[in-house]
Amino acid sequence: xxxxxxxxxxxxxxxxxxxxxxxxxxxxxxxxxxxxxxxxxxxxxxxxxxxxxxxxxxxxxxxxxxxxxxxxxxxxxxxxxxxxxxxxxxxxxxxxxxxxxxxxxxxxxxxxxxxxxxxxxxxxxxxxxxxxxxxxxxxxxxxxxxxxxxxxxxxxxxxxxxxxxxxxxxxxxxxxxxxxxxxxxxxxxxxxxxxxxxxxxxxxxxxxxxxxxxxxxxxxxxxxxxxxxx
Amino acid sequence: xxxxxxxxxxxxxxxxxxxxxxxxxxxxxxxxxxxxxxxxxxxxxxxxxxxxxxxxxxxxxxxxxxxxxxxxxxxxxxxxxxxxxxxxxxxxxxxxxxxxxxxxxxxxxxxxxxxxxxxxxxxxxxxxxxxxxxxxxxxxxxxxxxxxxxxxxxxxxxxxxxxxxxxxxxxxxxxxxxxxxxxxxxxxxxxxxxxxxxxxxxxxxxxxxxxxxxxxxxxxxxxxxxxxxx
Amino acid sequence: xxxxxxxxxxxxxxxxxxxxxxxxxxxxxxxxxxxxxxxxxxxxxxxxxxxxxxxxxxxxxxxxxxxxxxxxxxxxxxxxxxxxxxxxxxxxxxxxxxxxxxxxxxxxxxxxxxxxxxxxxxxxxxxxxxxxxxxxxxxxxxxxxxxxxxxxxxxxxxxxxxxxxxxxxxxxxxxxxxxxxxxxxxxxxxxxxxxxxxxxxxxxxxxxxxxxxxxxxxxxxxxxxxxxxx
Amino acid sequence: xxxxxxxxxxxxxxxxxxxxxxxxxxxxxxxxxxxxxxxxxxxxxxxxxxxxxxxxxxxxxxxxxxxxxxxxxxxxxxxxxxxxxxxxxxxxxxxxxxxxxxxxxxxxxxxxxxxxxxxxxxxxxxxxxxxxxxxxxxxxxxxxxxxxxxxxxxxxxxxxxxxxxxxxxxxxxxxxxxxxxxxxxxxxxxxxxxxxxxxxxxxxxxxxxxxxxxxxxxxxxxxxxxxxxx
Numbered sequence: 001x002x003x004x005x006x007x008x009x010x011x012x013x014x015x016x017x018x019x020x021x022x023x024x025x026x027x028x029x030x031x032x033x034x035x036x037x038x039x040x041x042x043x044x045x046x047x048x049x050x051x052x053x054x055x056x057x058x059x060x061x062x063x064x065x066x067x068x069x070x071x072x073x074x075x076x077x078x079x080x081x082x083x084x085x086x087x088x089x090x091x092x093x094x095x096x097x098x099x100x101x102x103x104x105x106x107x108x109x110x111x112x113x114x115x116x117x118x119x120x121x122x123x124x125x126x127x128x129x130x131x132x133x134x135x136x137x138x139x140x141x142x143x144x145x146x147x148x149x150x151x152x153x154x155x156x157x158x159x160x161x162x163x164x165x166x167x168x169x170x171x172x173x174x175x176x177x178x179x180x181x182x183x184x185x186x187x188x189x190x191x192x193x194x195x196x197x198x199x200x201x202x203x204x205x206x207x208x209x210x211x212x213x214x215x216x217x218x219x220x221x222x223x224x225x226x227x228x229x230x
Numbered sequence: 231x232x233x234x235x236x237x238x239x240x241x242x243x244x245x246x247x248x249x250x251x252x253x254x255x256x257x258x259x260x261x262x263x264x265x266x267x268x269x270x271x272x273x274x275x276x277x278x279x280x281x282x283x284x285x286x287x288x289x290x291x292x293x294x295x296x297x298x299x300x301x302x303x304x305x306x307x308x309x310x311x312x313x314x315x316x317x318x319x320x321x322x323x324x325x326x327x328x329x330x331x332x333x334x335x336x337x338x339x340x341x342x343x344x345x346x347x348x349x350x351x352x353x354x355x356x357x358x359x360x361x362x363x364x365x366x367x368x369x370x371x372x373x374x375x376x377x378x379x380x381x382x383x384x385x386x387x388x389x390x391x392x393x394x395x396x397x398x399x400x401x402x403x404x405x406x407x408x409x410x411x412x413x414x415x416x417x418x419x420x421x422x423x424x425x426x427x428x429x430x431x432x433x434x435x436x437x438x439x440x441x442x443x444x445x446x447x448x449x450x451x452x453x454x455x456x457x458x459x460x
Numbered sequence: 461x462x463x464x465x466x467x468x469x470x471x472x473x474x475x476x477x478x479x480x481x482x483x484x485x486x487x488x489x490x491x492x493x494x495x496x497x498x499x500x501x502x503x504x505x506x507x508x509x510x511x512x513x514x515x516x517x518x519x520x521x522x523x524x525x526x527x528x529x530x531x532x533x534x535x536x537x538x539x540x541x542x543x544x545x546x547x548x549x550x551x552x553x554x555x556x557x558x559x560x561x562x563x564x565x566x567x568x569x570x571x572x573x574x575x576x577x578x579x580x581x582x583x584x585x586x587x588x589x590x591x592x593x594x595x596x597x598x599x600x601x602x603x604x605x606x607x608x609x610x611x612x613x614x615x616x617x618x619x620x621x622x623x624x625x626x627x628x629x630x631x632x633x634x635x636x637x638x639x640x641x642x643x644x645x646x647x648x649x650x651x652x653x654x655x656x657x658x659x660x661x662x663x664x665x666x667x668x669x670x671x672x673x674x675x676x677x678x679x680x681x682x683x684x685x686x687x688x689x690x
Numbered sequence: 691x692x693x694x695x696x697x698x699x700x701x702x703x704x705x706x707x708x709x710x711x712x713x714x715x716x717x718x719x720x721x722x723x724x725x726x727x728x729x730x731x732x733x734x735x736x737x738x739x740x741x742x743x744x745x746x747x748x749x750x751x752x753x754x755x756x757x758x759x760x761x762x763x764x765x766x767x768x769x770x771x772x773x774x775x776x777x778x779x780x781x782x783x784x785x786x787x788x789x790x791x792x793x794x795x796x797x798x799x800x801x802x803x804x805x806x807x808x809x810x811x812x813x814x815x816x817x818x819x820x821x822x823x824x825x826x827x828x829x830x831x832x833x834x835x836x837x838x839x840x841x842x843x844x845x846x847x848x849x850x851x852x853x854x855x856x857x858x859x860x861x862x863x864x865x866x867x868x869x870x871x872x873x874x875x876x877x878x879x880x881x882x883x884x885x886x887x888x889x890x891x892x893x894x895x896x897x898x899x900x901x902x903x904x905x906x907x908x909x910x911x912x913x914x915x916x917x918x919x920x
Contacts, residue, residue: 023651024644026576045688074679074687096576102655105574106663114335115400116256116326136671140679169672170575184254191253195332197658198427203336211366212399219304219370227304228275344795345860346716346786414714421713425792428887433796441826442859449764449830457764458715458735483881484874486806505918534909534917556806562885565804566893596901600909629902630805657888 002040002067005033006056009040012179013056016095017048019187027095028073031179032083034090037061041079043070074141081145082175086152086159091179093186096171099193100186103127104166110192112208113199117192118216120185122161125192126151130168148173161217164189232270232297235263236286239270242409243286246325247278249417257325258303261409262313264320267291271309273300304371311375312405316382316389321409323416326401329423330416333357334396340422342438343429347422348446350415352391355422356381360398378403391447394419462500462527465493466516469500472639473516476555477508479647487555488533491639492543494550497521501539503530534601541605542635546612546619551639553646556631559653560646563587564626570652572668573659577652578676580645582621585652586611590628608633621677624649692730692757695723696746699730702869703746706785707738709877717785718763721869722773724780727751731769733760764831771835772865776842776849781869783876789883790854790862793817797858800882802898803889807882808906810875812851815882816841820858838863851907854879 012029016022025048030041043055057068061080065072073079079092103110103125110125112118128151135143148165151157163185164174174189176182199206220227242259246252255278260271273285287298291310295302303309309322333340333355340355342348358381365373378395381387393415394404404419406412429436450457472489476482485508490501503515517528521540525532533539539552563570563585570585572578588611595603608625611617623645624634634649636642659666680687702719706712715738720731733745747758751770755762763769769782793800793815800815802808818841825833838855841847853875854864864879866872889896910917 023647043689071689098651098655099658101574101576102658102662105655105659105668106666108662113399114331116331130669131672133671136669136675140675169573169668187253191328195328195335197662198329198332199335201431201661202332202338202427206336208335208399209360209363209366211363212361215366215370229273229301343859344791346791417713421788425788425795428789428792429795431891432792432798432887436796438795438859439820439823439826441823442821445826445830459733459761483877503919531919558881558885559888561804561806562888562892565885565889565898566896568892590899591902593901596899596905600905629803629898657892661891 002038002058003053005031005040006053006058009042009056009179010051010053012091012093012183013042013051014048015180015183016093016186019183019190021095021097021186021190022048023096027093027097028075028079029091029093029179029183030073030076030079031091032089034087038066039079039083041072041076043068044073046070075144077139077141078145078148078173081142081149082173085145085149086175088160088177089175090177091182092173092175093179093182094171094173095186095190097186097190097193099197100164100166100172100189102197103193104171105169107168110166110189110196111200112213113196113206114192114208115212115216116188116195118208118213119220120188121164121192122213122217122221123157125162125164125166125189126155126157127166128168144170161221232268232288233283235261235270236283236288239272239286239409240281240283242321242323242413243272243281244278245410245413246323246416249413249420251325251327251416251420252278253326257323258305258309259321259323259409259413260303260306260309261321262319264317268296269309269313271302271306273298274303276300305374307369307371308375308378308403311372311379312403315375315379316405318390318407319405320407321412322403322405323409323412324401324403325416325420327416327420327423329427330394330396330402330419332427333423334401335399337398340396340419340426341430342443343422343426343436344438345442345446346418346425348438348443349450350418351394351422352443352447352451353387355392355394355396355419356385356387357396358398374400391451462498462518463513465491465500466513466518469502469516469639470511470513472551472553472643473502473511474508475640475643476553476646479643479650481555481557481646481650482508483556487553487557488535488539489551489553489639489643490533490536490539491551492549498526499539499543501532501536503528504533506530535604537599537601538605538608538633541602541609542633545605545609546635548620548637549635550637551642552633552635553639553642554631554633555646555650557646557650557653559657560624560626560632560649562657563653564631565629567628570626570649570656571660572673573656573666574652574668575672575676576648576655578668578673579680580648581624581652582673582677582681583617585622585624585626585649586615586617587626588628604630621681692728692748693743695721695730696743696748699732699746699869700741700743702781702783702873703732703741704738705870705873706783706876709873709880711785711787711876711880712738713786717783718765718769719781719783719869719873720763720766720769721781722779724777728756729769729773731762731766733758734763736760765834767829767831768835768838768863771832771839772863775835775839776865778850778867779865780867781872782863782865783869783872784861784863785876785880786861787876787880787883789887790856790879791860792887793883794856794858794861800856800879800886801890802903803882803886803896804898805902805906806878806885808898808903809910810878811854811882812903812907812911813847815852815854815856815879816845816847817856818858834860851911
């Protein structure tokens with residue numbers, strides 16, 4: 001049962017070490033089945049090279065265990081808030097990939113500085129506010145999700161146009177139409193985060209032209225996209 | 231038909247991931263057959279590890295499809311303008327390689343700072359001007375090529391002596407006598423771009439001596455070259 | 461005799477090149493058997509790819525050779541002082557891993573800047589004071605251990621809550637409940653050291669929130685930990 | 691004839707790509723046979739993965755071809771000046787390894803900042819003066835060697851205590867008792883060069899303590915060395 005979803009989520013998790021996004025067991029990927037309202041997620045603290053589809057845990061949107069013999073990722077409650085607030089999201093990934101985490105630690109948005117960024121992210125990648133003390137001591141992982149959702153609402157950002165966020169003092173979350181797409185966006189996030197650090201060291205005030213951002217985002221996304229084989 | 235050219239262009243494209251110049255399907259290489267006026271180019275959005283010679287697309291210098299069942303790279307029109315303006319160019323490559331792209335995002339020329347640079351590039355590697363809004367909204371890829379050509383004309387740079395450019399806010403293009411040579415230059419570009427970032431952080435005003443640039447460029451290129459086995 | 465301990469220490473030493481923490485023969489790992497008061501440690505100056513369990517050297521807490529035909533690591537006396545002062549430590553590792561060594565050379569604590577750090581280290585990772593001239597000329601390796609112990613005592617840091625130190629002008633030492641755990645902490649140290657360099661370049665005054673540090677450290681460590689499968 | 695020396699020099703050259711010190715055909719290693727006054731060196735512009743012992747070129751100390759069917763490295767005259775001036779040197783290597791080259795381009799000595807440096811280099815690694823115009827236009831490679839020798843003489847540096855130099859605007863040369871030892875030093879040079887860039891970015895005025903430099907250099911080198919198995 002859920003074996004197809006578990007396989008997909010296993011495969012997406014295994015892409016994290018392949019793309020150099022994780023150290024040890026850090027990082028986790030989930031995918032939701034919107035029809036049945038359940039999600040499959042990596043177990044907590046299990047090594048990637050020993051993980052099997054059977055280790056993937058199934059929970060519902062209240063975080064209740066549906067299937068599996070291991071504890072789900074400790075970040076499950078964050079994934080759930082993202083799925084609940086962003087109905088088009090089908091997969092979520094959390095990593096501590098080096099360069100995106102550097103921006104999170106610095107507490108700064110990752111600025112849109114070039115077309116590599118614009119091909120995937122329509123505008124700056126937001127950094128959340130810091131969580132308040134009580135948001136940390138109680139229901140921390142759920143509140144991490146809520147502060148992400150709050151940031152997109154306050155800034156009127158469409159989460160499908162900017163499919164990543166960095167949480168202040170912590171690390172990035174990315175998402176996509178499914179688990180594989182979420183990991184794809186996490187790889188791009190890490191690359192644009194690395195480029196942005198050095199770009200700003202060379203030219204501290206630089207930004208991408210708005211019309212160039214529009215062009216690159218829209219030639220890959222939306223009704224008139226002409227990149228790729230569609 | 232065109233099978234030899236397609237094989238060469240496939241092989242040159244496959245060198246991009248081997249040299250660490252691309253993420254996912256980013257990047258594209260073409261080669262022109264000057265006699266018949268057609269060029270072979272990577273298809274748009276196809277994975278490198280699944281690409282075969284049959285996927286390579288043949289177009290003419292008007293961008294019209296001559297042979298192939300896939301869409302050509304979305305950057306085809308840029309390649310065409312380079313071939314049309316620079317008659318000695320036989321191959322063109324576009325990547326978003328990290329360090330060259332950093333300079334493009336910063337909107338700055340890559341300065342000639344040492345002999346590694348001078349062995350391949352005779353002087354600074356120019357960064358184009360930003361495209362105007364109307365150049366972006368209409369015929370963007372063609373205008374990207376035109377702005378590259380304009381930059382070399384304005385600065386009186388011989389494109390065979392400086393076989394790379396960075397497009398402001400975007401990323402690099404490199405070229406050479408054929409597709410393999412273009413990729414070779416793209417690898418060197420990425421290396422000198424990386425070195426230049428850190429060199430300037432250690433010593434912000436430094437430049438290479440003109441006579442050292444002359445010496446290194448000319449010992450590898452031109453009539454009196456004495457590097458290698460020629 | 462001691463064959464099980466030697467195998468464990470060999471295995472832990474071999475993890476150093478696998479994790480990219482060492483160049484050539486640099487670095488060494490030991491593990492102590494508290495019951496018998498002896499420790500197993502890497503021999504000095506032996507290549508990792510030629511090392512066997514038989515090459516591992518057994519010494520007592522006075523540094524006297526107990527078993528083995530090679531010289532123990534020249535840093536053995538430092539390991540011994542750590543074992544003598546920190547009774548919960550079961551394994552010690554010394555490397556010159558690039559980013560942690562950069563902080564040591566700079567003579568600065570590695571500041572706690574995010575949850576990656578807080579998951580393993582409860583507060584800044586201390587940099588020792590410089591050794592005095594006479595501490596260097598006589599019993600240098602023993603004094604390196606003593607200055608590490610002094611730093612933790614002066615700052616009232618629990619060595620099991622901050623299982624790494626950087627020695628001013630030199631390089632890091634890490635420890636853990638056994639040799640494998642010590643190496644695990646050395647890998648994390650290197651990652652947080654790398655992140656901290658770039659974070660400070662983006663935002664020079666930033667620190668982690670105390671309550672976020674508390675939360676992350678305590679969700680993985682201590683009585684109420686809920687990370688992983690325990 | 692010379693087959694043993696050619697094999698040694700081939701093997702030392704092949705270590706350059708294995709240690710990540712070279713791109714394409716860049717870099718070259720030689721070893722001298724002091725008894726017969728000849729040296730074996732890499733041919734110019736030959737790919738590492740196609741090089742055989744038969745491709746290695748034998749020249750005498752006047753640069754005259756003794757054996758071999760290919761052109762020797764274009765940097766042969768630099769190697770010869772180093773051998774002529776430094777009688778204890780048995781092997782020489784030239785690379786454009788990224789971080790050492792960055793210091794060369796910046797025109798700055800690589801400062802001694804920690805024990806990683808002090809284990810191999812007794813004091814700063816000198817950057818030569820710039821060559822004068824006439825030194826570049828005539829006998830450039832020979833003059834590169836002479837300016838290296840001049841720098842060590844002017845600063846009273848023992849070349850066996852500081853077995854590397856960086857040539858202003860160009861790149862590093864390293865040496866050792868034989869070709870393999872020279873490459874070993876080139877690997878260390880690259881590592882300390884990388885560490886020094888970031889160390890200075892964290893703490894611009896820092897230097898190693900003289901007594902710590904003394905200690906680390908002398909525990910590995912000289913009459914009372916106690917590192918390793920000697």
